[in-house]
Amino acid sequence: MDEVAERLGRLCAQAGGGALAERAARYGVGDVLDRLQEAVRSGTAGPGLLADLRELDEAFARHGIDGLTTGARAYVPFAGGRPHPVVTLWGCPADRPCNRLEPRAAQEVRAAARDSREARTGDAEPPLCALTGAPLRARRFRL
Structure with missing residues (x-):
């Protein structure tokens, strides 16, 4: 991009x-x-x-606000020959999916704000697709 x-x-x-x-x-x-x-x-x-x-x-x-348009910076060690991490995101459940992807952590933060059991256990329920009403599916991406 x-x-x-x-x-x-x-x-x-x-x-x-x-x-x-x-x-x-x-x-x-x-x-x-x-x-x-x-x-x-x-x-x-x-x-x-x-x-x-x-x-x-x-x-x-x-004024202390770093990465407004560049994103947060962090130290990332050189991966060398090690395997790449895999990130799991919630993704569109439709047969012809849109490009909506949501980090699981975002759902857990919302659940914590509601003080739900899922937030305490880390097993937050997936968010729902507003168009189909179906829960989003877990999608894995290799970085």
Whole structure:
């Protein structure tokens, strides 16, 4: 995937509710966020988009919010010849599946918020597909 599209996706996921715009204004990059939003609305992409994303990230990082559009950074040792880890996600149950994938941990966090038995045992029930009503299926991905 293209870096700009990936970073815009992360930004989009955090932009709801107005808190992002409020902080951007407070951190002196409200105009940068406005330019990014206008570029997405109008469908224009250019070299300035990546520069604006970097400027936004740098301003937020100066205030302790790292990886706003780049994602969290963490040390990952070189895998070398070791086997690759496998991640299990909830996926669409339909015969012609959509691209919805949800980490099991996200479901467990929601269950913990409800203080359910599943959260205490770690065996959270899969979320339901809103279109079919069927529970999502576990899908394994090798990293």
